[in-house]
Amino acid sequence: MEITKALHTDHMELKKLLRTITSSEEADEITSAFEEFAALLKKHARAEEKVVYEKLVGQSDEEVQQDGYEGYTEHMLADTLLAKLKEGADPLSPEWQAEAKVMKEILEHHIKEEEDAIFSDVRETFEMSERKEMGEQFEELKDEIPA
Numbered sequence: 001m002e003i004t005k006a007l008h009t010d011h012m013e014l015k016k017l018l019r020t021i022t023s024s025e026e027a028d029e030i031t032s033a034f035e036e037f038a039a040l041l042k043k044h045a046r047a048e049e050k051v052v053y054e055k056l057v058g059q060s061d062e063e064v065q066q067d068g069y070e071g072y073t074e075h076m077l078a079d080t081l082l083a084k085l086k087e088g089a090d091p092l093s094p095e096w097q098a099e100a101k102v103m104k105e106i107l108e109h110h111i112k113e114e115e116d117a118i119f120s121d122v123r124e125t126f127e128m129s130e131r132k133e134m135g136e137q138f139e140e141l142k143d144e145i146p147a
């Protein structure tokens, strides 16, 4: 699958899970959606860094480099918040739900930026054949990265 298509598929799933996490009133439903979300986010982010960001920060165009560094920075924020959410015991508590809501806001912003800026950088920088190869690498890496 072409890389931006593969990334978009995960983005839709991550957004769906975040909606469940922040709107469900059932603790069990939130917990299972959160476990799925945490695993997918980790796999997606690490594979995306390796297959996409690493290549963008190596380009000569400084705007493209900066988009890549911006992505790394937003991943770092999401990782911090994810670790905090993993520590929380009660997914229905106001504290946990507040953190989950901020995670949803950060990720929705991050995904929008990726789909606008990063996707166009990728399309302008790499030929379709390379983008398909990047998509294969992305899926393989996701399988290898522990949840």
Ligand SMILES: [Fe+2]
Binding pocket: 007, 011, 044, 048, 111, 114
């Ligand atoms: Fe992404």
Ligand SMILES: [Fe+2]
Binding pocket: 045, 048, 071, 075, 110, 114
């Ligand atoms: Fe990302």
